Amino acid sequence: MQRFVVLTLNGLTEGSIYAAMALALVLIWRATRVVNFAQGAMAMFTTYLALFSLEHGAPYWLAFIVALLSGLLLGAVVERVLVRPVESAPPLNVVILTLGVLLMLEALAPMLFGGQIRSFPAAFSIVGFRVGSLQVPFSASDLFTLVSVLVAMALLLLLFQRTDLGLRMRAAAFNPEVARLLGVRVGRMLTLGWALASLVGALAGLLIAPSLLLYPTYMDQVLVFGFTGAILGGLDSPPGAVVGGLVMGFALSYVGGYFGSDLETVGAVVILVAVLMVRPRGLLAWRAQRVV
Amino acid sequence: MLEIVDLTVAYGPVVALERVSLSVAEGSITAVLGANGAGKTTLVRTISGLVRPRSGSIRLKGAEISRLAPEAIARRGISHVPEGRGVLAELTVEENLRLGGLCRSDPADRRVGVAEAYELFRPLAERRHLPAFTLSGGERQMLSIARALAAGPRVLLLDEPSLGLASLVLTQIMARIKQLVHERQLTVLLIEQNARSALSVADDAVVLSLGRVVAHDQARRLASEEGLRHAYLGF
Numbered sequence: 106m107q108r109f110v111v112l113t114l115n116g117l118t119e120g121s122i123y124a125a126m127a128l129a130l131v132l133i134w135r136a137t138r139v140v141n142f143a144q145g146a147m148a149m150f151t152t153y154l155a156l157f158s159l160e161h162g163a164p165y166w167l168a169f170i171v172a173l174l175s176g177l178l179l180g181a182v183v184e185r186v187l188v189r190p191v192e193s194a195p196p197l198n199v200v201i202l203t204l205g206v207l208l209m210l211e212a213l214a215p216m217l218f219g220g221q222i223r224s225f226p227a228a229f230s231i232v233g234f235r236v237g238s239l240q241v242p243f244s245a246s247d248l249f250t251l252v253s254v255l256v257a258m259a260l261l262l263l264l265f266q267r268t269d270l271g272l273r274m275r276a277a278a279f280n281p282e283v284a285r286l287l288g289v290r291v292g293r294m295l296t297l298g299w300a301l302a303s304l305v306g307a308l309a310g311l312l313i314a315p316s317l318l319l320y321p322t323y324m325d326q327v328l329v330f331g332f333t334g335a336i337l338g339g340l341d342s343p344p345g346a347v348v349g350g351l352v353m354g355f356a357l358s359y360v361g362g363y364f365g366s367d368l369e370t371v372g373a374v375v376i377l378v379a380v381l382m383v384r385p386r387g388l389l390a391w392r393a394q395r396v397v
Numbered sequence: 398m399l400e401i402v403d404l405t406v407a408y409g410p411v412v413a414l415e416r417v418s419l420s421v422a423e424g425s426i427t428a429v430l431g432a433n434g435a436g437k438t439t440l441v442r443t444i445s446g447l448v449r450p451r452s453g454s455i456r457l458k459g460a461e462i463s464r465l466a467p468e469a470i471a472r473r474g475i476s477h478v479p480e481g482r483g484v485l486a487e488l489t490v491e492e493n494l495r496l497g498g499l500c501r502s503d504p505a506d507r508r509v510g511v512a513e514a515y516e517l518f519r520p521l522a523e524r525r526h527l528p529a530f531t532l533s534g535g536e537r538q539m540l541s542i543a544r545a546l547a548a549g550p551r552v553l554l555l556d557e558p559s560l561g562l563a564s565l566v567l568t569q570i571m572a573r574i575k576q577l578v579h580e581r582q583l584t585v586l587l588i589e590q591n592a593r594s595a596l597s598v599a600d601d602a603v604v605l606s607l608g609r610v611v612a613h614d615q616a617r618r619l620a621s622e623e624g625l626r627h628a629y630l631g632f
Contacts, residue, residue, distance in 0.1 A: 269499055272488075276496050279487050286445055286479065287548070288471035288500030
């Protein structure tokens with residue numbers, strides 16, 4: 106039982122990271138029908154920028170903000186400079202392009218920051234809380250991870266559901282042509298969508314770095330698990346991405362805990378296949394069904 | 398109000414419109430008639446900027462708009478109700494209408510625009526918080542038109558508004574649009590296959606055939622020209 110609680114808490118924390126990654130992928134997929142394979146590498150790069158700031162004397166929170174802002178900027182630049190020119194080309198071109206960005210960033214990072222494995226500090230203590238005499242495997246740092254992912258999601262939800270800007274962004278994602286006829290500057294909305302997705306990715310990169318350690322490919326696995334979570338939830342649904350990411354977190358934690366950590370990746374594939382056999386369009390895809 | 402001169406549009410080697418010229422007076426309804434493939438939809442899509450013309454000019458109150466992006470044209474007061482799939486199915490009725498008003502700069506105007514849309518189209522008010530994909534075909538067409546009006550347009554481009562609408566509803570909608578034409582000097586370009594009903598509401602009419610203008614006159618006079626009616630309008 107105690108083991109179950111430990112694995113559940115662990116799954117919750119990791120799941121929130123996968124949820125953030127899945128959400129970033131879904132934001133871009135929904136707006137541009139592109140799976141951004143560079144999402145993880147972009148988050149890796151911005152986390153290196155945070156480390157770079159720390160090494161040059163910046164306090165932790167400043168470095169944190171540097172990473173988030175550079176994520177915002179990097180997303181916008183990738184969309185404007187690289188994705189926009191091939192927008193009207195077949196979708197595969199853009200996918201190959203994001204793979205190119207992935208390779209480029211993973212080659213650039215060791216040149217700029219060195220290729221060795223580095224440690225990255227956590228914002229809060231990584232020692233578990235004490236309940237009476239018992240130490241639970243859930244630390245202030247884990248709590249911070251969970252809370253910041255939840256806050257990011259709540260802010261995005263508010264933006265999309267409650268503001269005019271969010272309404273424009275949704276319209277641009279659902280039907281660009283009609284949105285343009287209504288005066289929505291679709292190009293700007295797409296840039297903003299990529300920027301926000303990349304911001305969420307940068308957050309995930311920062312939060313997972315203390316436990317995974319920092320090296321140029323450290324986000325690859327997070328991207329794969331986040332992507333699996335996004336597909337689980339139905340690629341079109343932001344709430345689905347969050348649920349899918351959490352499911353991945355729990356499932357991988359249980360598989361790793363009960364069957365050995367070597368089987369985690371196999372577990373991810375098994376879960377994916379199982380869910381897609383039952384619900385081919387993803388767990389929450391019924392929300393995205395449309396009758397035209 | 399809207400002046401089109403020598404407009405030529407081609408999709409690759411296929412010429413869809415050839416040297417089309419027509420003018421639409423402020424505060425009037427002009428019907429654009431013609432068979433399938435005559436170029437009617439291409440004409441409105443070019444006016445709203447979705448299609449780039451090969452040559453020619455489109456002027457709104459004297460200002461050239463043919464090189465502007467669709468979103469810029471919409472912000473200048475041209476509202477295009479596209480044929481068929483115009484509503485954003487995933488958004489609610491209310492969100493669709495709000496979106497229509499968003500190109501107005503004054504937030505007060507936006508609210509008024511949405512409120513008026515509900516007043517004009519009562520059935521929409523009852524469904525305001527439902528996603529648009531739950532609406533019937535006729536209600537969607539209604540929403541599409543209501544959303545265009547919520548933008549407070551100077552020019553309304555209606556592409557086949559009769560599609561999917563019961564004729565009674567269509568008559569009501571056209572009566573309201575006529576009212577706006579008289580009260581607010583709204584200018585309307587009405588694309589229709591059903592020439593008889595279009596001619597009954599329009600002031601002027603243009604007949605397109607294979608991408609060319611073959612007649613441009615007062616609706617009343619066109620309706621009475623038997624040869625033209627038989628040749629191009631099918632009644």
